[in-house]
Amino acid sequence: MAYRVEINGEVRELDVPEDMPLLWALRNELGMVGTKFGCGVGLCGACTVHVDGVATRSCSLPVGTIGDKKVTTIEALGESPVGRALQQAWVDEDVMQCGYCQAGQLMNATALLARNPKPSSQQIDQAMAGNICRCACYTRIHDAIAMVAEKGTANA
Amino acid sequence: MPETVALSRRTLLKAGALAGGGLMLSASMPMIAKAATAAGGTEATLNAYVSIAPDNTITIVARNPEIGQGIKTMLPMLIAEELDADWDQVRVTQADFNPQKYGFQFAGGSFSTPMNWMPMRQTGAAARRMLLAAAAERWGVAASSLRTEQGKVLDASGRSLTYGELASDAAKVAVPDPAKVQLKDAKDFKIIGRSIPGVDSARIVRGEPIFGVDTRLPGMKYAAFERAPTFGARLVSADVEAAKAVPGVEDAIVMKGGDNPELLVDGVAVIANNWWTANKAREKLSVQWDNGEWGSHSSAGYDKRAAELWAEPPQSELHKEGDVDAAFASAAKVLEAEYAYPFLAHVAMEPMNCTALCHEDGRIELWAPTQNPQAGAQGIAQQLGVAPDKIAIHITRMGGGFGRRLTNDYMVQAAAIAAKKPGTPIQLIWSRQDDIRSDFYRPAGWHRLRAALDANNKLIGFEDHFVTLSKNGQVPFEASMGATEFPARFVENVRYVQSTMETRIPTGALRAPQSNALSFVMQSFLDEVAHAQGRDLPALMLELFGDREPLPGTPGMGGMQNPGFSPPRAKGVIEKAMQMSNWSGGTPDGRAKGFGFYYSHLGYFAEVVEVSLGSRGEIQVHDVWVAGDVGSHIINPFGALNQVEGSIIDGIGQAVGLAVEIENGGAKPTNFHEYEIPRMPMTPRIHTEFVITDNPPTGMGEPALPPVIPALANALFKLTGKRVRKLPIDTSQLV
Numbered sequence: 001m002a003y004r005v006e007i008n009g010e011v012r013e014l015d016v017p018e019d020m021p022l023l024w025a026l027r028n029e030l031g032m033v034g035t036k037f038g039c040g041v042g043l044c045g046a047c048t049v050h051v052d053g054v055a056t057r058s059c060s061l062p063v064g065t066i067g068d069k070k071v072t073t074i075e076a077l078g079e080s081p082v083g084r085a086l087q088q089a090w091v092d093e094d095v096m097q098c099g100y101c102q103a104g105q106l107m108n109a110t111a112l113l114a115r116n117p118k119p120s121s122q123q124i125d126q127a128m129a130g131n132i133c134r135c136a137c138y139t140r141i142h143d144a145i146a147m148v149a150e151k152g153t154a155n156a
Numbered sequence: 157m158p159e160t161v162a163l164s165r166r167t168l169l170k171a172g173a174l175a176g177g178g179l180m181l182s183a184s185m186p187m188i189a190k191a192a193t194a195a196g197g198t199e200a201t202l203n204a205y206v207s208i209a210p211d212n213t214i215t216i217v218a219r220n221p222e223i224g225q226g227i228k229t230m231l232p233m234l235i236a237e238e239l240d241a242d243w244d245q246v247r248v249t250q251a252d253f254n255p256q257k258y259g260f261q262f263a264g265g266s267f268s269t270p271m272n273w274m275p276m277r278q279t280g281a282a283a284r285r286m287l288l289a290a291a292a293e294r295w296g297v298a299a300s301s302l303r304t305e306q307g308k309v310l311d312a313s314g315r316s317l318t319y320g321e322l323a324s325d326a327a328k329v330a331v332p333d334p335a336k337v338q339l340k341d342a343k344d345f346k347i348i349g350r351s352i353p354g355v356d357s358a359r360i361v362r363g364e365p366i367f368g369v370d371t372r373l374p375g376m377k378y379a380a381f382e383r384a385p386t387f388g389a390r391l392v393s394a395d396v397e398a399a400k401a402v403p404g405v406e407d408a409i410v411m412k413g414g415d416n417p418e419l420l421v422d423g424v425a426v427i428a429n430n431w432w433t434a435n436k437a438r439e440k441l442s443v444q445w446d447n448g449e450w451g452s453h454s455s456a457g458y459d460k461r462a463a464e465l466w467a468e469p470p471q472s473e474l475h476k477e478g479d480v481d482a483a484f485a486s487a488a489k490v491l492e493a494e495y496a497y498p499f500l501a502h503v504a505m506e507p508m509n510c511t512a513l514c515h516e517d518g519r520i521e522l523w524a525p526t527q528n529p530q531a532g533a534q535g536i537a538q539q540l541g542v543a544p545d546k547i548a549i550h551i552t553r554m555g556g557g558f559g560r561r562l563t564n565d566y567m568v569q570a571a572a573i574a575a576k577k578p579g580t581p582i583q584l585i586w587s588r589q590d591d592i593r594s595d596f597y598r599p600a601g602w603h604r605l606r607a608a609l610d611a612n613n614k615l616i617g618f619e620d621h622f623v624t625l626s627k628n629g630q631v632p633f634e635a636s637m638g639a640t641e642f643p644a645r646f647v648e649n650v651r652y653v654q655s656t657m658e659t660r661i662p663t664g665a666l667r668a669p670q671s672n673a674l675s676f677v678m679q680s681f682l683d684e685v686a687h688a689q690g691r692d693l694p695a696l697m698l699e700l701f702g703d704r705e706p707l708p709g710t711p712g713m714g715g716m717q718n719p720g721f722s723p724p725r726a727k728g729v730i731e732k733a734m735q736m737s738n739w740s741g742g743t744p745d746g747r748a749k750g751f752g753f754y755y756s757h758l759g760y761f762a763e764v765v766e767v768s769l770g771s772r773g774e775i776q777v778h779d780v781w782v783a784g785d786v787g788s789h790i791i792n793p794f795g796a797l798n799q800v801e802g803s804i805i806d807g808i809g810q811a812v813g814l815a816v817e818i819e820n821g822g823a824k825p826t827n828f829h830e831y832e833i834p835r836m837p838m839t840p841r842i843h844t845e846f847v848i849t850d851n852p853p854t855g856m857g858e859p860a861l862p863p864v865i866p867a868l869a870n871a872l873f874k875l876t877g878k879r880v881r882k883l884p885i886d887t888s889q890l891v
Contacts, residue, residue: 016430017403024432028378033370034363036555038505039588043828046505074363087361094353094794097802098224099360100367100505100555125837132828134505134556135224136805137798138839 005066007032008076018064023047025063026073034074034103038132045131048104049073055111074103081153083110089144097135105131109145118149169282169331178209179286179323183279183334184259204279205251205258206235208287212307212320214239215247221263221527222250222356223504223557225857226795229355231272233792237347238280238340240304241319248355253529253549261551263527264562264665266757266855269791273852278334285332290325291317342789351794356553368525368552371511373581377406378431379573381584382438383423383594386821388415388450388660391422391443398440399426404433408441409576411569417596417662418565419539425573431585450660451821455498455600458818461657462496462602462623470621470653475639478649483617487608491688495605495677497883498815500598500666501823501831506555507591508566512574513581519546520574524567525554532564536571547571559665563596592831593823596664597816599625599635601673605681608649613689615696617649620677625663626656634669640721641674642755643682645707646700661818667806668858671756675862676811676869676883679752683870684879693751693870694730694739694762701727718758719851725760725785726753728847732783733762736845747778750871752863759859760785760847763804765840765867767875773887775812777840777868780804784846784860787853796856800844803861809834811865813884 002015005022007030014025021040026032026049035058038046042060049058050072077083086109089095096102105128112119112127119127124145133141168184183204205217216235222228232248251258284304291309292299294317302311310316342348359366384391396408405428413420424441428434465471484490511523520542526532529549537544554561570584586594601624608617624635637652644650666672679693686696707720730753734740743749746768753762764781782800790796813832817824825831869880876890 017433020430020432024430028430028432031372032363033365033372036367036505037369037507037585039828041588041827041829044505044588074361078362090361091353091357094351094357094798096224096354096357096360097226097798098505098554098556099354099356100224102360103363106361125839128836130835132505132833132835134503134558134833135798136802136809136834136839138805138834138836139801139842140798142836142839 003063003066005063005071006068007071008073014063016063019062021059022049022061022063022066022071023058026058032073032075036100036103038101038104044101045108046101046104048107048131050107050111053111053114055108074107077106077110080110082113082148085148085153086110086113086144089148093140093144093147095137095140095144097137101131101133105133105141109141113145113149119145121146169279169334171286171327171329171331173324173327174207174209176210177324178207178320179283179327180205180207181279181283183275204235204276206239206279206283208283208319208323208326210320210323212245212318213247214241214245214307214319215249217251217258218248219251219258219261220268221261221529221551221554223263223527223554223561225263225799226354226792227263227268229352230792230795231268231276232355233347233352234272234276235280237345238277239284240306242306243347243352245307250551250553253533253551255530261529263557264559266759266857266859269853269855270758277339278337281337281339282332282334285337286326286329287319287322289329290322294322294325348789348791349793352792353794366553367506367555368511368523369506369509369555369585371523371552371583373511373513376511376581376583377427377429377577378434379425379427379570379582379584380431380435380438381423381425381569381586381590382441382443383421384445384447385593386445386447386451387417387662388821389422389445389447392446393444394424395442396424398442399437402433402437402440404428404430405437408437409573411572418563419535419568420572427573427577427582431583435587447821453659453661453818453821455818458600458657459496465623465655465657466494466604466621468655471655472653474622474637474652474654475644476651477644480617480619480649480651483649484606484608486610487617488611489609489688491607491609491684493605493681493684493879493881495603495680495881497601497673497676499600499661499818500810500814501592501595501816501825502558502560502666503592503831503833504554504556504558504560507588508560508586509584510567510570511581511583512570514571514574514578516578518542519548520571521548522567522571523550523552525552525561526564526567527554527557527559527561528564531562532567535564535568539568539572540575558667559669560595563664588828589826592816592825592827595816595823596662598666598669598672599663601635603677605677607681607685609685609688615647615685618643618647619651620653622652622654624654624656625659625661627659629658631656632663634663634665637670637674642678643700646704668756668861671754671858671862672807672810672865675752675754676865679754679863679866680869680880683866683873694734697730697753698727721755725849725851726755728849729753729760729762729783729785732845732847733764733781736783736843737764737781739764748871748875750867750869750874752865752867752870754859754862756862757859758854759856761860761863763863763867765864765871767868767871769875769887769890773891775872775885775887777808777838779841779843780864782842782844782860784844785849786846786856786859787851788848789853790846791853797844799856800860801842803858804842804864805834805839807861807864808840808868811868811883811885815884
């Protein structure tokens with residue numbers, strides 16, 4: 001059956017099985033490849049998107065359960081001031097090595113700052129613990145989030 | 157330095173006009189490639205392409221694959237520096253695989269920096285000289301009266317021309333001899349030494365398609381591959397009908413492979429319009445496997461066999477100096493210990509994947525995340541009987557490599573599946589389970605060590621009986637130990653002997669191959685020696701190095717002469733790490749510091765770890781001090797520090813919790829819950845300083861990793877009095 005899902009402000013039709021994870025609908029049906037496949041079972045965070053603003057693992061989210069909730073992916077992250085500021089910090093601080101996990105890291109970091117604009121160092125650690133970076137750029141991911149939290153989004 | 161001059165003298169430059177005007181400069185550097193890890197001994201060239209367009213953009217072709225090591229940013233920096241370009245006008249494009257045009261295209265072994273340091277700079281300097289000559293002719297003045305700055309040629313009166321304005325004229329200038337062009341004085345460097353963000357980063361943070369698995373082609377289908385859980389197993393029969401009946405599944409094909417895991421192994425390919433559908437349909441397959449003799453293999457079995465082999469005479473001798481038997485016979489004290497380490501997986505974040513299209517005329521085109529496209533092409537040619545010139549490879553950016561993508565079995569698999577569906581592009585993706593369970597693992601290894609001390613506690617004898625793995629009787633590179641492994645050549649009587657056990661567990665290079673395991677064994681056992689002498693490991697190391705001069709060089713990569721191991725450089729980083737970490741000062745209650753030094757990939761690293769145990773006995777690493785000597789320049793501090801920090805966390809993660817246990821001839825872990833990669837909360841503070849020495853710069857991808865593992869193990873000994881002799885660390889043995 002066909003589902004209608006609002007993704008990045010646009011209603012998209014998805015004629016997929018109800019248990020198909022959103023990740024594979026995005027990547028294979030819609031050609032939106034910014035959201036990454038890492039583990040398939042919610043352990044690594046590479047596939048993180050926002051569902052009604054909440055960081056959610058798209059590899060474990062069946063399309064049939066999304067209903068009228070609003071999905072935001074990395075492709076639209078730059079539309080929010082926090083997302084834009086984090087993207088800029090990621091580039092300026094040269095956060096990444098291979099870069100593959102960074103879409104998930106950015107989505108999770110944006111959700112963190114949206115609910116807690118001034119997280120402590122420990123709160124950043126805890127909030128980001130679900131996102132694996134195999135290159136281990138953790139120091140820089142942490143510092144880029146802290147920098148945006150401190151400076152705010154005025155210059156974004 | 158002699159090795160780079162020798163290479164640079166053979167650099168050939170060719171200039172030409174760009175279509176539409178402008179300058180195209182290609183540098184060709186013939187060399188003999190002897191990449192020990194993967195490439196084999198092949199003739200190769202190392203080519204650079206730089207073009208300057210009339211619109212003033214400078215395009216530099218990135219020849220080597222980018223796996224996150226930063227090479228796509230760093231090599232162009234070398235050209236841009238000597239060209240005196242404005243970094244903002246530089247564009248970097250990824251080259252396709254084309255050995256005729258680009259020469260040696262490879263990512264591994266931390267080779268790229270030492271191999272490219274001089275040739276890339278010479279290429280940039282030659283282009284700059286041609287632009288100066290073009291300006292001199294335009295203005296009718298001597299080139300020596302002109303200077304360059306940020307992509308412009310200027311004269312004393314303040315006139316200026318951009319490189320873009322000069323490029324077409326420069327294409328007509330005689331090409332200078334690259335070995336004779338004046339290079340910049342290091343004090344004038346504006347780009348080398350500057351922290352420059354990765355050239356792809358802006359696209360990555362926007363989620364743009366850039367990785368191999370992001371490849372999208374019209375009419376593309378997705379494939380998943382079911383293979384035996386036991387390595388070396390053969391497919392007996394398969395019922396694929398139920399899988400084929402799943403809606404969305406287009407086909408399920410029995411694939412018959414061979415014995416070589418680097419090529420196609422037996423399995424079933426499921427092809428669907430969505431990868432999730434294809435992968436899920438694997439559950440409907442019914443496949444009978446013949447495990448043969450390999451189904452009984454296990455990590456526990458290897459441990460047991462290693463102990464048996466230690467009790468037998470060794471099978472071969474790797475290294476001998478002095479009279480070891482006499483040294484042990486005369487010893488006042490003998491230390492003995494057994495060390496072991498497990499198989500490890502690479503788990504690059506982007507699972508193995510490759511997109512392949514078999515054209516109707518038999519040509520095969522691939523979009524491949526590969527560290528070693530040449531080997532991939534050779535494998536496909538061998539497996540499918542296709543002529544190498546019928547295989548085209550587009551190199552994509554990779555979501556990590558760590559050595560896994562030096563082996564290209566997944567490319568062969570994708571090509572073999574695509575060959576069954578001519579005209580249809582096929583994207584093969586492995587699940588994470590496939591990735592962990594079908595790796596080419598860091599081999600496990602076993603060492604029985606002995607050390608002899610005389611009545612004055614001097615280390616007079618050292619012996620290692622190394623038990624390792626063989627395939628068809630041969631010990632692969634990654635499972636071998638070099639004859640010069642430290643402390644060979646620094647202790648009077650040394651003997652390294654070896655015994656092997658046959659396996660079919662696929663093994664391969666993992667970041668800092670050999671070194672990532674041998675560092676733990678040797679630096680931990682030497683810490684035992686130092687302890688028995690009543691002192692600490694840095695003191696023992698400094699004594700062993702003494703006033704020794706650098707050792708003779710050895711033949712290296714690309715016809716280069718590698719510099720020999722330098723005791724003065726080793727002492728430099730050891731002393732630096734001791735000073736940075738306040739080694740001889742106090743440590744807070746409940747904490748302890750440990751030390752490790754290792755030399756690999758031409759880089760010298762000394763590291764100190766400060767550790768405590770948490771309330772549940774868990775290991776807490778608080779601080780790591782890193783002193784590294786990789787030569788005269790840190791070309792891109794951003795990239796260099798990223799590599800150090802990544803290596804440190806990677807090494808700690810391996811020591812604390814990573815192992816691929818072999819059970820029933822297959823790998824036991826299935827996903828990240830059973831193979832626990834470090835996460836942000838366990839990140840220590842990492843303090844890095846580079847000791848700058850007058851040596852050509854060398855690579856950063858690997859050498860910072862090895863010493864952190866023994867440093868952690870030695871810190872735990874200091875803290876608990878318990879020796880860590882087996883990885884990963886079993887914290888229950890520390891209390």
